[in-house]
Every structure is written in C-alpha cells, then in structure tokens.
Amino acid sequence: VAVGVCYPAGFAAAAAGAGMKPAGDDVALLVSDRPAAAAGVFTRNRVAAAPVLVSRAQIAGGSARAVVTNSGLANACTGRRGLDDAWSMVAATADALGLPAGQVLVASTGVIGRPLPIDDVTAAIAAAAGRLDPDGGAAAAEAIRTTDAFAKTAAIEVELSAGSVRIGGMAKGAGMIRPDMATTLAQITTDAAVAPDALSALLRAAIDVSFNAISVDGCTSTNDCVFALANGASGTTVAGEEDVQTFGRALTAVASDLARQVVRDGEGTTRVCTFTVTGAGDDRAARTAARAVAENVLVKCAMHGGDPNWGRIVQAVGGALPGPVPLALDVSIEGIQVCSAGAAIPHDEHALEAAVQGPELEYEVTLAGSGAETEVFFSDLSYEYVRVNAEYTT
Amino acid sequence: VAVGVCYPAGFAAAAAGAGMKPAGDDVALLVSDRPAAAAGVFTRNRVAAAPVLVSRAQIAGGSARAVVTNSGLANACTGRRGLDDAWSMVAATADALGLPAGQVLVASTGVIGRPLPIDDVTAAIAAAAGRLDPDGGAAAAEAIRTTDAFAKTAAIEVELSAGSVRIGGMAKGAGMIRPDMATTLAQITTDAAVAPDALSALLRAAIDVSFNAISVDGCTSTNDCVFALANGASGTTVAGEEDVQTFGRALTAVASDLARQVVRDGEGTTRVCTFTVTGAGDDRAARTAARAVAENVLVKCAMHGGDPNWGRIVQAVGGALPGPVPLALDVSIEGIQVCSAGAAIPHDEHALEAAVQGPELEYEVTLAGSGAETEVFFSDLSYEYVRVNAEYTT
Numbered sequence: 165v166a167v168g169v170c171y172p173a174g175f176a177a178a179a180a181g182a183g184m185k186p187a188g189d190d191v192a193l194l195v196s197d198r199p200a201a202a203a204g205v206f207t208r209n210r211v212a213a214a215p216v217l218v219s220r221a222q223i224a225g226g227s228a229r230a231v232v233t234n235s236g237l238a239n240a241c242t243g244r245r246g247l248d249d250a251w252s253m254v255a256a257t258a259d260a261l262g263l264p265a266g267q268v269l270v271a272s273t274g275v276i277g278r279p280l281p282i283d284d285v286t287a288a289i290a291a292a293a294g295r296l297d298p299d300g301g302a303a304a305a306e307a308i309r310t311t312d313a314f315a316k317t318a319a320i321e322v323e324l325s326a327g328s329v330r331i332g333g334m335a336k337g338a339g340m341i342r343p344d345m346a347t348t349l350a351q352i353t354t355d356a357a358v359a360p361d362a363l364s365a366l367l368r369a370a371i372d373v374s375f376n377a378i379s380v381d382g383c384t385s386t387n388d389c390v391f392a393l394a395n396g397a398s399g400t401t402v403a404g405e406e407d408v409q410t411f412g413r414a415l416t417a418v419a420s421d422l423a424r425q426v427v428r429d430g431e432g433t434t435r436v437c438t439f440t441v442t443g444a445g446d447d448r449a450a451r452t453a454a455r456a457v458a459e460n461v462l463v464k465c466a467m468h469g470g471d472p473n474w475g476r477i478v479q480a481v482g483g484a485l486p487g488p489v490p491l492a493l494d495v496s497i498e499g500i501q502v503c504s505a506g507a508a509i510p511h512d513e514h515a516l517e518a519a520v521q522g523p524e525l526e527y528e529v530t531l532a533g534s535g536a537e538t539e540v541f542f543s544d545l546s547y548e549y550v551r552v553n554a555e556y557t558t
Numbered sequence: 559v560a561v562g563v564c565y566p567a568g569f570a571a572a573a574a575g576a577g578m579k580p581a582g583d584d585v586a587l588l589v590s591d592r593p594a595a596a597a598g599v600f601t602r603n604r605v606a607a608a609p610v611l612v613s614r615a616q617i618a619g620g621s622a623r624a625v626v627t628n629s630g631l632a633n634a635c636t637g638r639r640g641l642d643d644a645w646s647m648v649a650a651t652a653d654a655l656g657l658p659a660g661q662v663l664v665a666s667t668g669v670i671g672r673p674l675p676i677d678d679v680t681a682a683i684a685a686a687a688g689r690l691d692p693d694g695g696a697a698a699a700e701a702i703r704t705t706d707a708f709a710k711t712a713a714i715e716v717e718l719s720a721g722s723v724r725i726g727g728m729a730k731g732a733g734m735i736r737p738d739m740a741t742t743l744a745q746i747t748t749d750a751a752v753a754p755d756a757l758s759a760l761l762r763a764a765i766d767v768s769f770n771a772i773s774v775d776g777c778t779s780t781n782d783c784v785f786a787l788a789n790g791a792s793g794t795t796v797a798g799e800e801d802v803q804t805f806g807r808a809l810t811a812v813a814s815d816l817a818r819q820v821v822r823d824g825e826g827t828t829r830v831c832t833f834t835v836t837g838a839g840d841d842r843a844a845r846t847a848a849r850a851v852a853e854n855v856l857v858k859c860a861m862h863g864g865d866p867n868w869g870r871i872v873q874a875v876g877g878a879l880p881g882p883v884p885l886a887l888d889v890s891i892e893g894i895q896v897c898s899a900g901a902a903i904p905h906d907e908h909a910l911e912a913a914v915q916g917p918e919l920e921y922e923v924t925l926a927g928s929g930a931e932t933e934v935f936f937s938d939l940s941y942e943y944v945r946v947n948a949e950y951t952t
Contacts, residue, residue, distance in 0.1 A: 208877070209873065209876040209877045210875075210876040210877075210879055210880075210881055210882070210883050210884065210885035211872045211873060211875070211876030211877075211884065211885050211887075211900060212876075212883045212884060217883070217884070238869070240869065240872075241869065241872055241897055241900060241901055241902050242901060242902060243899075243900070243901030243902070244901075246901070275869065276868075276869025276870075276872065276873065277868065277869045277872075277896070277897065277902040278902065279902075381855045381856060382854075382855065383854060383855065383856050383870075383873060383874070383877065384873070384876075384877035385873065386869075386872070386873050386876060460776075460777060461775045461776065461777065461855065461939070461943075461947070462775060462777050462947055465943070465944050465946075465947030465948045466947065466948065468944065468948045469947070469948025469949050471948065471949075474670075474671065475632070475634065475635060475669065475670025475671045475780075476670075476777075478605045478634075478635055478670065478671075478780070479603065479605060479670065479777060479778070479779065479780050480777070481604075481605070482603040482604040482605030482606075482778075482780060483602070483603045483604075483605075483777065483778035485604055486604075487604055488604070489604050489606045489611070490604065490605065490606060490611070491604035491605050493605075502671070503635055503671065505637075506605060506635060506637070507635055507636060507637025507638075507640070508635050508636060508637070508671040508672070508673075545855070545944060546944060546948075547941045547944050547945070549855075549859070549944075550859050550862065550939060550940060550941050550943075550944055551941070552859075553855070553856055553859030553860065553863070554859045554860065554862045554863025554865065554940075555863050555865075
C-alpha cells in the first residue's frame with residue numbers, strides 16, 4: 165500500500181544500500197511522474213552541509229521532480245570534495261531518471277566530517293532508480309533513518325471545493341533536534357496543484373508550529389531540510405482563500421504529525437511534554453520562555469524521573485527572559501496550579517506526583533501581558549539519551 | 559587550622575543544623591571582628607530568591623560584618639513569607655552578634671518553592687553564633703553544601719608593597735551551574751583594606767573569568783550570589799596601581815580555584831574540559847561560541863563517552879553564531895587539528911581517540927577575525943548527572 169510520500173498520486177519511491185550504515189538501505193529516491201512545484205526550508209546552522217548548499221541553489225527555481233537522500237554520513241565539513249559529491253548525487257539521479265539536473269534535490273544525514281563513498285552512492289542511486297515503486301514510500305522512510313527507532317510517515321486526504329487531494333510525508337529523527345529551522349530531514353508530497361510561492365508560504369507556516377515547535381536536545385543540525393513537492397496529479401488546484409486555508413491546515417497536520425513522531429522517537433525518550441506559554445505580551449518572549457524550558461536539562465531530568473519539580477520550570481523561564489525582578493508567573497502541571505504570581509501555592513502534592521508518572525505530560529506557564537500563546541513539544545532526558553550519545557559517533 | 563573564609567585575619571565562622579538537609583549542618587555564619595568593605599554579584603535570573611533581594615538591598619551601603627547562609631531550601635518562590643523569613647535570618651544574626659541589622663548579608667540554596675522552618679533556622683543561627691571560631695571555615699564550607707560531593711575552599715597569601723595580605727573563600731556547587739552571574743554561592747574574605755568601590759570592581763573582574771566562565775548544566779540558579787568582604791585586619795591597604803593589580807590577580811586566582819572546583823564537583827562529572835575560542839572578531843561572539851559548546855548536550859555526551867566527535871563542536875558553534883554560510887572554523891582536540899576552514903583534515907584517528915580518554919581535555923576553536931580570546935571550563939554529561947537530577951528533588 166502507498167504510505168507516506170507515496171500516498172498522493174503520481175509519486176514513486178525506492179531505496180538501495182551503499183554501505184554507509186551498519187545495516188539496511190541508506191539511499192532513498194523520491195520521484196514525481198510529472199513536473200512539481202517545490203519549496204524548501206533549511207537549517208540556520210552556519211556550518212551547513214554540502215547538500216544543504218546544493219539544494220538551496222536547486223530549489224530557487226520553485227520546481228523539482230526528484231529528491232535523493234542518503235543516511236549514515238552527513239556530507240558536512242567535507243569541503244570542496246563534499247560539494248562535488250553532492251553534485252554527483254544530483255547528476256547520478258538525473259541520469260538514472262532521464263531528468264534535467266536542475267530538477268533534483270539532495271539531502272544527507274549522519275556522521276559529520278567523513279567523505280561519502282561516492283561510487284557506492286551513485287551505484288545505489290542507479291539501483292534504486294531501477295526499482296521505483298508507487299508503494300515504495302515505506303522503504304524510503306526506512307532508508308533515511310539513522311538512530312531512529314522507527315520510520316516516520318504521515319498521510320492525509322482533504323476535501324477542497326473542486327475535489328479531494330492527498331498529502332503525504334516522511335521524516336527522520338532522532339538527535340540534534342531543536343526548534344530552529346528546519347529540525348530534521350522531512351519530505352512532504354501532495355497531488356494538489358499549488359503555485360510555488362503559495363507552497364513556500366504554506367510550508368513555512370506549517371513548519372513554524374510543527375518542526376519549529378519541538379525539541380529533543382536543543383541542538384540545531386548542520387543538515388536540516390524540509391522539502392515540499394506539489395505535482396497536481398489529482399487534477400485539483402489549491403485556489404481561493406477558503407481552499408488555501410483548508411489545504412494549509414492539512415499540510416500543518418501532516419507536518420505536526422511527523423514532528424511529534426520525531427519527539428516520541430527522540431533518542432532515549434521515555435516521556436513527552438506539551439508545554440504552553442500564555443501571556444508574555446509578545447510572541448518572541450513567549451517562544452523564548454517555551455524553548456528555555458524545553459531545552460533545560462534539569463527540567464528534562466526531573467520529567468524523566470517522574471518528579472514534579474516546578475522550581476526548575478520557573479528557574480528556566482526566569483533565566484531566559486530579560487526584564488525586572490521579580491517575574492510574576494503562574495505555573496500548572498497536569499492542570500494542577502503550583503505557583504501563582506511567582507510564589508508557591510498550596511496544592512495536593514500526592515496528586516501532583518501521581519499525575520507526572522504517565523508518558524504524556526502538560527505544563528503551562530502564564531506570564532503577565534496578553535496576546536501571545538505558544539506551544540512546544542519536547543522529550544525528557546534519560547540515561548538512554550546519554551548512552552546513545554556517549555557510545556556512538558553519530 | 560584556618561581554612562577558606564577564615565584564612566585571612568579577623569574572620570570567624572561556625573555552623574549549626576536546622577533540619578533542612580537529611581543530615582549535617584545547614585546553617586553557616588561568617589563574621590568579621592571589625593567593619594569590612596563588602597561587594598556582591600547576584601544572579602540575573604528574574605525569579606530571584608528572597609535572600610537575593612534582601613542582600614542586594616543590604617550591600618548597597620558597601621559594608622557588611624556578617625553573612626548567614628542556609629542550605630537545603632532555596633527560599634525562592636516563597637512570596638511575602640519568603641521575604642519575611644530572609645529578614646528574620648538577618649535580624650536573628652544581628653541580634654546574636656550584637657550588630658546593626660544593616661551589616662548582615664543572607665544567602666540560601668536548595669529546593670525551590672518550600673518555606674523555611676524559620677524558628678529552627680533562627681535557633682540554629684543563635685547556636686552557631688555561640689560557637690564562632692577562627693578555625694570554623696571548614697565547618698561553614700561543609701554546611702553550605704547541597705548535592706556537592708566535597709566542600710570547596712581556597713586560600714592565598716599575596717605580597718603587596720606595604721606587606722602581605724590573605725584572601726580566602728568557599729563555594730558550593732553542584733547543579734544549576736552556568737556562566738551567567740554569579741553561578742553558585744561563594745563567599746570571599748580578605749584581611750586587606752580595600753575601598754568598597756575598588757572591591758566591587760575587582761570582584762566583578764575576577765568573576766568574569768572564573769564563575770562566569772564555567773558551565774555544568776547551562777542552568778542559571780535563582781539564588782546565585784558571590785560576596786566579598788575586606789576587613790583590613792592585616793593593616794595593609796590595597797592602593798596604587800601595582801598593588802591593585804597584584805591583589806586583583808590574587809582575588810581572581812581564588813575565584814578561579816573555587817569555580818574550577820565547582821565544575822570538577824559538578825553533578826555526575828567524570829571529565830572536565832578547557833575550551834578556548836580565538837578569533838571571532840569580538841568578545842561577545844567568542845563567548846557565545848564558547849557557551850554554545852559548553853552547554854551542548856551532544857558535545858557533553860561525547861566527552862563522557864571518550865568519543866572525539868568534533869562534528870558536534872562545529873555543529874554547536876555554527877548553530878550559535880548568526881552570519882553568512884559557510885562558517886570557516888578550525889578545530890583542535892588535545893592539540894590535534896581535525897578541521898580547517900570548516901572542512902575535515904586528515905589526522906591520526908587512533909591518536910585522537912586515545913587522547914580523549916583522560917580526565918582533563920582541551921578543545922580549541924579558531925574563528926575568522928582577530929582580537930578576541932575566551933575560555934570556558936565545563937563538565938561532561940553522564941548517566942550519573944541524569945540519575946542525580948531525575949531521582950532527587952533539588
């Protein structure tokens with residue numbers, strides 16, 4: 165069955181192995197059977213990997229027919245040779261598919277600072293091109309995994325005024341995950357017809373509340389990129405304010421689904437938390453407070469231990485926001501208010517402790533000021549996170 | 559023998575218990591036998607604890623005779639009652655010592671959001687006042703510990719043109735440690751005569767390269783404060799440019815000694831690293847890069863695992879500094895250069911791996927631009943850190 169990126173009409177995918185991972189396929193191809201509008205969002209990390217530089221240039225025209233992705237090696241900090249290798253991946257894909265080179269995007273994920281075995285990679289690209297399949301979405305999602313425990317795919321069908329369209333996607337985790345554009349590799353496909361500018365705007369809006377609102381470890385990867393391809397194979401065009409809004413909500417739902425899977429599959433994740441900040445007067449301050457908590461190692465350790473240690477939440481917020489002392493904030497954990505205007509208030513400590521033993525938590529902070537509300541979805545910090553990241557070069 | 563804060567002439571200290579810690583004394587008194595100039599540096603966290611607010615007001619006059627400190631409970635997020643309790647600690651100390659209340663500073667460290675057992679605390683203050691001892695420095699350093707594995711004291715004697723003076727100090731760790739003023743509780747004493755303004759300037763300069771250049775977990779405590787008391791009991795005054803510089807260097811040495819002990823005793827610390835950033839054009843960028851690495855959980859996990867994963871170092875620097883792509887940086891680990899102008903360079907991987915197995919590491923990053931150099935001293939992230947912070951409310 166067609167899952168993930170192959171759920172929309174007109175897309176095919178395949179995978180092959182080039183020996184960059186200890187086991188399994190590590191090269192994925194995603195191809196549209198017709199011209200497609202394309203949009204991309206890239207990491208803000210200044211140590212951007214070669215494929216990021218190449219794809220940023222490639223996507224400027226607003227269209228793409230194929231995406232080639234490898235896992236195992238990041239092709240980052242690889243200098244001139246890395247750029248040559250990324251262009252070789254583009255050329256090999258274009259050759260194998262009979263496409264202009266300008267229609268191919270490239271992405272990589274894995275270990276930084278080691279060169280690609282480029283001959284093996286181009287051979288794998290040719291092999292994958294020979295087995296492209298409209299049911300290949302699962303294999304492609306599998307092939308882009310690194311330390312991920314499971315492959316991440318999402319799909320949705322949405323009714324527009326002129327007919328229904330499909331949106332699908334895949335993403336990889338599971339480390340170097342923080343909300344700073346674009347936080348992971350992800351590829352989203354749709355058989356709707358969408359103009360490139362509109363696709364780009366809708367993708368950015370979707371990422372803002374999905375991939376930019378999650379955190380595993382507060383680290384911004386050198387390789388992050390999210391691509392969206394819209395090939396129009398459904399025959400339905402996204403046009404008119406209402407359809408644009410409906411389509412945008414569906415795109416956001418797919419991106420949020422993938423982003424939340426990334427957190428749930430975060431390295432060593434045992435609990436996840438939805439943290440809402442309201443007030444603060446402006447979005448920027450609310451986001452700063454939200455990130456400060458989501459990335460605070462003491463908060464994340466307490467969460468792991470089932471310890472309702474709200475003092476660490478106020479410490480994280482107070483340390484992150486500039487301004488006068490004292491900071492009057494309200495804090496609730498699992499709906500139980502523990503702090504009002506910056507001071508502890510009586511609450512049922514046993515009920516609170518029982519409430520934080522589950523796998524899904526909710527924290528809320530309310531700051532002075534109105535208008536802003538932001539949400540971040542993050543994971544705990546466990547022994548297993550340390551083990552994964554202490555014992556393996558990733 | 560007189561250690562730590564009692565090493566300089568004219569200081570006495572004592573400890574007593576008020577039951578806030580599971581075991582051991584948790585109230586410490588430090589007293590000068592004569593008037594002393596006083597300076598203080600306080601946390602920038604907006605959720606500042608009650609003792610921070612009280613001591614900030616008390617120290618405005620530039621003099622203090624006594625410091626009362628409790629561990630076990632932070633007296634933070636305790637509202638109006640917390641302020642009353644902090645003032646009660648001041649009043650009880652002044653009463654017991656026969657001092658004006660304006661001459662007493664107060665500090666607390668421990669769990670956030672729980673009220674002090676103030677009657678027990680004031681009783682302990684009275685008990686400690688009855689056993690003040692010029693050899694009480696060790697007992698006081700012991701009493702301010704929370705999760706610290708060992709008490710932290712330092713002492714130095716320095717020759718000035720008019721005679722020798724002594725400087726002593728104590729500090730507590732071991733969590734919520736990041737370089738953002740003042741990063742821990744610390745108290746520094748000297749029997750030199752120093753004018754309050756000069757003492758304040760010298761203390762700030764010393765902290766800038768000591769307590770503000772360390773990181774355990776990137777968390778800024780609600781209770782940080784560093785006090786310095788100069789009582790002139792040596793009969794020697796710090797005056798004249800050369801003596802001021804000599805004294806300033808000695809003060810910095812004591813502060814650095816204490817700060818490095820805090821890192822070595824960081825929760826779960828198994829390795830420490832001195833990380834130097836050169837270039838970057840300005841101090842601010844160099845410091846941003848230094849902190850980004852010192853607080854990066856992937857860097858710290860790799861360090862714990864003895865993994866020379868320099869890709870994580872470049873990822874941390876590249877993610878922290880705004881500016882154009884690509885970022886040309888050089889990276890060396892233990893003197894072995896692994897990256898030049900942003901690209902991997904050949905190196906002996908076995909030698910590199912062997913080099914990072916020891917307890918003390920050195921990383922170096924060189925950025926484009928000249929003039930700035932900054933150093934940060936930080937600890938790894940271990941299973942033990944997670945255990946300590948997941949299992950205990952601190």
